[in-house]
Amino acid sequence: MEEKFAHPELRKPEHLVYKTTDLMVDCPLSYCPGCGHGVVHRMLMEVLEEKEIASKTIGVNPVGCSVLAYDFMNIDMLGAAHGRAPAVATAIKRLWPDHYVFTYQGDGDLAAIGTAETIHACNRGENFTIIFINNGIYGMTGGQMAPTTLPGMRTSTSPYGRDIEIMGHPLKITELIAQLPGTYYVTRQSVQTPSAVRKTKKALRKAFDLQDQKKGISFVEVVSNCNSGWKMTPVQSNIWMEENMFPVYPLGDIKVDGELVTRS
Amino acid sequence: MGELRLMKGNEAVAEAAIRAGCDGYFGYPITPQSEVMEYLMVERPYETSGMVVLQAESEVAAINMLYGGAGTGKMVMTSSSSPGVSLMQEGISYLAGAELPALIVNIVRGGPGLGTIQPSQADYFQAVKGGGHGDYHMIVYAPASVQEMADFVQIGFDVAFKYRTPVMILSDGAIGQMMEKVYLADPVARLTDEEVVARCPWASNGRPMSRGHNIITSLDLDPAGQERLNLVLQEKYREIEETEVRFEMIDCEDAEYIFVAFGLSARICQKAMQLARNKGIKVGLFRPITVFPFPKNEIRELGLKVKGMLVVEMNAGQMIEDVQLSVGCNIPIKHYGRFGGIIPTPDEVLKALEEKIIGG
Numbered sequence: 001m002e003e004k005f006a007h008p009e010l011r012k013p014e015h016l017v018y019k020t021t022d023l024m025v026d027c028p029l030s031y032c033p034g035c036g037h038g039v040v041h042r043m044l045m046e047v048l049e050e051k052e053i054a055s056k057t058i059g060v061n062p063v064g065c066s067v068l069a070y071d072f073m074n075i076d077m078l079g080a081a082h083g084r085a086p087a088v089a090t091a092i093k094r095l096w097p098d099h100y101v102f103t104y105q106g107d108g109d110l111a112a113i114g115t116a117e118t119i120h121a122c123n124r125g126e127n128f129t130i131i132f133i134n135n136g137i138y139g140m141t142g143g144q145m146a147p148t149t150l151p152g153m154r155t156s157t158s159p160y161g162r163d164i165e166i167m168g169h170p171l172k173i174t175e176l177i178a179q180l181p182g183t184y185y186v187t188r189q190s191v192q193t194p195s196a197v198r199k200t201k202k203a204l205r206k207a208f209d210l211q212d213q214k215k216g217i218s219f220v221e222v223v224s225n226c227n228s229g230w231k232m233t234p235v236q237s238n239i240w241m242e243e244n245m246f247p248v249y250p251l252g253d254i255k256v257d258g259e260l261v262t263r264s
Numbered sequence: 265m266g267e268l269r270l271m272k273g274n275e276a277v278a279e280a281a282i283r284a285g286c287d288g289y290f291g292y293p294i295t296p297q298s299e300v301m302e303y304l305m306v307e308r309p310y311e312t313s314g315m316v317v318l319q320a321e322s323e324v325a326a327i328n329m330l331y332g333g334a335g336t337g338k339m340v341m342t343s344s345s346s347p348g349v350s351l352m353q354e355g356i357s358y359l360a361g362a363e364l365p366a367l368i369v370n371i372v373r374g375g376p377g378l379g380t381i382q383p384s385q386a387d388y389f390q391a392v393k394g395g396g397h398g399d400y401h402m403i404v405y406a407p408a409s410v411q412e413m414a415d416f417v418q419i420g421f422d423v424a425f426k427y428r429t430p431v432m433i434l435s436d437g438a439i440g441q442m443m444e445k446v447y448l449a450d451p452v453a454r455l456t457d458e459e460v461v462a463r464c465p466w467a468s469n470g471r472p473m474s475r476g477h478n479i480i481t482s483l484d485l486d487p488a489g490q491e492r493l494n495l496v497l498q499e500k501y502r503e504i505e506e507t508e509v510r511f512e513m514i515d516c517e518d519a520e521y522i523f524v525a526f527g528l529s530a531r532i533c534q535k536a537m538q539l540a541r542n543k544g545i546k547v548g549l550f551r552p553i554t555v556f557p558f559p560k561n562e563i564r565e566l567g568l569k570v571k572g573m574l575v576v577e578m579n580a581g582q583m584i585e586d587v588q589l590s591v592g593c594n595i596p597i598k599h600y601g602r603f604g605g606i607i608p609t610p611d612e613v614l615k616a617l618e619e620k621i622i623g624g
């Protein structure tokens with residue numbers, strides 16, 4: 001692509017300003033155009049490349065839209081059963097303590113079917129990184145209600161909007177696990193603008209740096225869009241996310257160096 | 265050189281695991297098998313061999329910890345009892361689908377539901393016919409003594425890695441709890457990480473740039489690909505059926521009648537055989553040691569020579585289906601079972617032989 005389309009002058013190495021990391025497999029992603037998953041993948045792989053730890057990293061991906069993430073990330077990976085990635089990663093990190101281990105999970109995976117595995121891995125203070133893609137919906141199965149679905153939000157299983165009287169409240173699992181002594185770094189980020197992407201990448205870098213210290217779970221939530229499931233254009237979905245998701249899931253660090261961040 | 269010890273079946277499993285060089289045990293307490301983890305926690309192999317021992321938050325978590333450990337090429341195991349093993353079924357199916365080696369010990373108790381904590385053999389179907397979803401099998405060993413509880417740990421790990429498949433030791437609460445003399449082999453060292461990498465080139469344990477990335481999964485969204493995976497599995501099961509069958513025959517040479525029984529029931533049948541022979545009834549015992557692969561051919565041949573078979577199980581009639589399929593309908597094949605944690609007595613078994621087969 002680059003070779004074919006770029007002006008010969010631009011192809012000179014001294015003019016190179018951006019190149020996709022080799023840790024992203026050169027293939028079409030399975031995600032809908034406009035979806036945040038792919039951006040997070042790239043940031044994650046860039047962090048591994050910059051830290052030069054790709055050969056010592058083992059990833060665990062979930063069941064959800066990112067079920068094929070192992071095809072896109074050019075590192076050793078395991079596809080876990082729905083919700084069980086933290087249990088899978090627990091064993092891996094304990095058996096390979098010098099390796100870097102991460103899970104990559106959606107909200108249904110992490111905060112519904114896998115709630116027990118999430119809480120207990122966090123509470124044991126396992127030394128891996130959890131990357132949590134919160135799009136407030138079950139993207140993969142066609143847009144059903146997730147534990148993180150907002151009140152009033154329409155999904156295929158809450159077609160008249162989530163009624164909290166009947167369907168319960170959105171689960172702020174990130175605030176919940178931040179209370180556990182086993183978590184050391186807990187942050188909530190997003191990827192809808194270049195500056196948000198940069199912040200997410202910084203958070204991911206910090207999360208992996210912390211694995212060296214073996215002080216417990218580093219947890220990076222990314223509030224993300226699901227333009228298909230939300231039935232919006234990518235641009236609309238990002239605006240809707242900023243206006244509706246961020247008030248319920250405010251961005252920023254929740255726990256740093258094992259201490260809860262007090263918000264003004 | 266090894267060593268002789270007096271131990272419970274559950275303890276023998278734990279000690280044998282340490283000595284086999286097991287890398288990780290993950291489990292959740294349930295009677296009548298909790299001694300496995302309790303023994304390991306007392307022994308603390310993590311301070312000597314480096315073996316990881318972890319009490320998981322549930323059997324669901326434990327089996328998925330096995331998936332993680334096995335997917336990186338390590339020797340991992342769990343133990344549980346019936347309700348816990350039911351919870352593990354999804355994970356076992358994933359292990360089979362992703363072709364991962366792991367050892368699962370089921371110290372069966374009576375069911376269904378919460379059932380009882382007393383011994384039972386009612387999980388035969390679950391262990392042998394798949395249990396979880398999809399077309400798969402485990403290799404299943406049915407020990408009849410504390411010695412075999414220990415032996416099948418090393419053997420189980422060996423075949424698990426040979427075929428890249430989950431392996432089950434299908435025992436029961438009586439064998440788990442009873443104490444017997446057991447010979448324990450000398451400990452072997454755990455493999456180093458380098459040895460694990462060399463032994464399991466397929467495993468996901470960190471990609472050196474000299475190879476492509478490894479992926480552990482049971483997913484193939486393309487039906488043709490998924491069918492190919494299924495065919496690979498089926499071929500593996502046929503090979504296992506050809507090479508891994510184990511069984512024991514006692515006093516079958518002159519026998520007119522045969523008890524067919526596995527595990528604890530086989531022990532009871534041995535006593536019933538003595539009683540029968542004292543009365544002049546020529547009866548032998550056929551004991552499947554692997555219940556998958558089932559010793560079909562051997563039992564079929566035996567069926568050609570005898571007048572009838574009594575299948576004795578602590579369930580409502582499960583293995584009898586495999587006996588009938590193997591032998592056919594030329595001779596009477598009947599079942600005698602007790603359930604819910606009741607262990608049949610040798611007298612009952614002999615009476616059943618007399619009434620259902622000899623007199624029947």
Ligand SMILES: Cc1ncc(C[n+]2csc(CCOP(=O)(O)OP(=O)(O)O)c2C)c(N)n1
Nearest residue numbers: 063064065082106107108109137138139140
């Ligand atoms: C045991 C089990 N139950 C249900 C499913 C079906 N399923 C697949 S993905 C999914 C939800 C995924 O939603 P989420 O975790 O939010 O990920 P997203 O697709 O939104 O990224 C469900 C319910 C399954 N694969 N396994």
Ligand code: SF4
Nearest residue numbers: 031032035065139226
């Ligand atoms: S369904 Fe939603 S989460 Fe899944 S790829 Fe499409 S936009 Fe992304």
Ligand SMILES: [Mg+2]
Nearest residue numbers: 106107137139
């Ligand atoms: Mg989701």
